[in-house]
Amino acid sequence: MSGRHEAADERGHGATQQAEHGSGDERRPEARPRDGGAARGGVRLADVHKVFGAGDAEVRALDGVDLELAPGSFTVVLGPSGSGKTTLLNVVGGIEQTTSGTVVVAGEEISGRSPVDLAGFRREHVGFVFQFFNLVPTLTARENVEIIVELTGIGDPGRVPELMAQVGLADRSEHFPAQLSGGQQQRVAIARALATDPDVLLADEPTGALDLTTGRQILALLLDLNRAGRTVVVVTHNVSVAQIADTVVTVVDGRVQSVERNDEPASAEAVSW
């Protein structure tokens, strides 16, 4: 594996700015030391609009978003309810098509692609973690990860035990969801998101259903994954989570209100709610 800095530089951008002015010229070093693995992913949105409905019922969920996230960055997206956070995440992950604008993720232009194409893009580059774990109740933890390998045809089933160990569930692999705690279930969900070895990991309120301690553990796990080079974006209501990010994006009324860089991100222990 080549060093992270070189890899990041190849992609052309460091961690980032930028909202209103749209350009990502300013290069910043990554905030967090890597534990090996090239920086992967990277996100660029230019003048992205997403409109739901039409006429009186029209909702501008995203209203001209320009945003650049460096490969290997850890971003937290904050904002009031209904501001467009989830929509932004979905657009980045290719589960929602934009109304207009350009979206480039992991070097791939995905705006204007068909749903089938987008599914292919997700298989190759993206892992999702949702607030609700949505595990298959009739499959064990390990099988819940394996099923993704099967259904996507991407990833190596032989690597599943390794993933289980990585999320700290090596000894719980054969348990069914009903036999796991919420935090453990969310770990399984994260392992499942990692099954295709994605460049970008997107998490929408991953701790929303968890208590503080468990939530911290999950965040620590996400940080670990980021340290391995993946671009991680976490959407949350919880301002406290912003401490651990190297980049904090605030969304209001479908617009990026601010992008702040955090030079000294804290560890997950610092988070509270």
Place this chain on the structure above:
Amino acid sequence: MRATTRKALRDLRRQRTQVGAVALTVALGVAMYVASAGAFRNLSTSYEGTYERLGFADVVASGTDPQALADAALGAGAAEAIVRTTADQPMTIGGTRLQGRLVGLPADAHPAVDDVDVVDGDYLSADDPDGVLLEKHAAATFDLGPGDHLQVLSPSGWHEVTVRGVVISPEYLWPAPSRQQVLGDPYGFAVVFAAEDQVRAWSGQGPTEALALLDGTDRTTVIEAVRAAGATDVLTREDNPSDAALHLDLDGFDKMSVAFPLLFLTAATVAAYVLLARRVLSERPVIGTLMAAGARRGHLIWHYVLQGLLIGLAGSATGAALGAPLTVLITKEYTTELGIPDTVVAGHPDLVVIGLALGVVVGAIGAAVPAFVAARTVPAEAMRNQVVLAGQGWWGAAVSRLRVLPATTRMALRDVVRNPRRTLATMLGSVIALVLVLASVGLMTSMITALDAQYGTIQREDAQVVVVPGTTDQVSASLDATDGVTTVEPSLVARVTVSSGDKSYATDLQGFEPGTAMHGFVDGGSDVPLPTDGVLAGARLADLLDVSVGSTLTFTDAAGATSTATLAGFVDEPLGTLVYGTRQTVSSLVADPAEVLLVQFDEGADRSALRSTITTMDDVLAYSDTRALLTMIESYLGLFWAFVGVVVVLGGVLALAVIEVTMAVNLVERTIELATLRAAGVTVRRAAGVLATENIVAIIAGLPFGLVAGFFAARGMLGLFNSDMFIIELDLGWWVLGLAALGVLLAAAASQIPAARAIRRLDVAQVVRERAA
């Protein structure tokens, strides 16, 4: 094993009761298919085996010079051709006079065509000219065996003969004197085989016909050759009354092998659909998550189709395993009942394969739509923990105002509309259940009504007495004077061919007294009078001849003479399509019709005594007891009743199964809600009450649709079996509809009990962990 396969298997095991119910439905459909199609083949092969072994004639030609006809047949390439005498002569067996049929055979050797199979005693012998062979059905009816005696009327008077042997004949596997008398009083007809010379002597004629056996020869060529040689009448195998009757029966099997499996398998398809569609709906968040991860649609579709296939395969494997022994059972029962000597019971691997495939197809079709719906799930569903319900609209508002109802009832009533898909699925359950019940019960009630109508309102005579032409008045007087006889009425019967344009139909023309008390003419439920001018015809004639009231019908009698009459109206009759007029009309239409006296008896008259008395009267040629005919029909219907009974029971069982599937699915779907209620301390009774109210309301909403669908299914089913010989109208009385609806409702109510038990057993903790977050 793959994780997807494991998920499929475990999901199915979780829903094992419902999966079992769907698989059972498939199994019954497949078992019925394999059994009835197999029985059909076995029976066909059995007949064919007997025909082959005994050299059943392919062509029977009659004319003035049968030897010339036989030669012509041989000349045209027939493998064998013989001549013989067949004559109808009155006989007396055990004190009963009846229509006898004498058939000539070589005295010392078996014939090359239309041989007989001696099942008891010995074949004819030249040393024993008065020794005859009695056909098996008559031997059974009159309980005669070798050594017993019977009398044959010969030109020189009654002649006593001795039964040497009891035989089976390919021509009389089903003992019918003619095509129009396929169903007859078994005491009214007997076939006796005797030495050809004796038959000629007793009947005063012969030879009367040539029989030809073809061996790959073109039949049309042979028929043309015998016609050219002067044949006046040529009958093929299919014209043989016995063969025609058996084919009618076999066709019934053939149609059953389609109709019932179709019904059951359709029900199974819908049930599989409901089961999987509901599950896909409840798995939407998971599927959304899989889609977000970029799951391939094809893989996901296959995952759900696989579950349908597994259910179908489990059902069809069971069904095929059941069907094979059932085939054997039906074949044995049937061939024994009818006395078919060669019982061929073969296995039919191809039917088993088709049966298995049917189950697979049912599963695949049932799963197809849910699978595609699953594959079209948008990833955004992953962000919803529960299926979002539509607004409540006017219904919700109306329910809210019903303050008198407890909150739980109001909740249930609102849910009926809030989750229309679930309500529709439940309604579908009640529709399938009613279709299954009504289609099977309808067959039974219609059959009973048809027999009641035929032998209650239509044919009102107790017996028919055929007399020597010109003796109607004398015999009528003797009958009037007989104890136990209340009414006697003269009638005429002639075998005719009715035609209009280029279409024709062979049937009986019957003439009654104007205002007859012996026959009821019913059209569309109301009585119609017998017209003094013109004729009435069975309703089927409209289609058979393309005619309507006012059309002119042409009648051709046995001698070939033609005449015409106006079609004055139609009558609805279950058995046969006949033509009726007054006696005067009939005698003006045909020459020399048979004279038949219709007789009614006292209630409780001794029928067997009356039979002996009447059959031994002077000038009586034949006698047929209508009640005996009914008894015989019922005895042969035994197999049919057994079958229909089984279908009714199965229909009921399946209806229960379908309702159970629907109810259980509703329960599974609402696990979270119920667990939440239970967690909040709501009693099992209350929680179950909410579910039950919702279910029952949906079931009730489905009843009208089910009744209509069931009515049409039953009618379609009966339509399959109808022909010109059986015209069974659907009779589903209001009470049947009411009972069926009530039954479905009770079944639904009963299945709330296991639901309540399931709610009691609900592991609130597990549910909350699995499903919520």
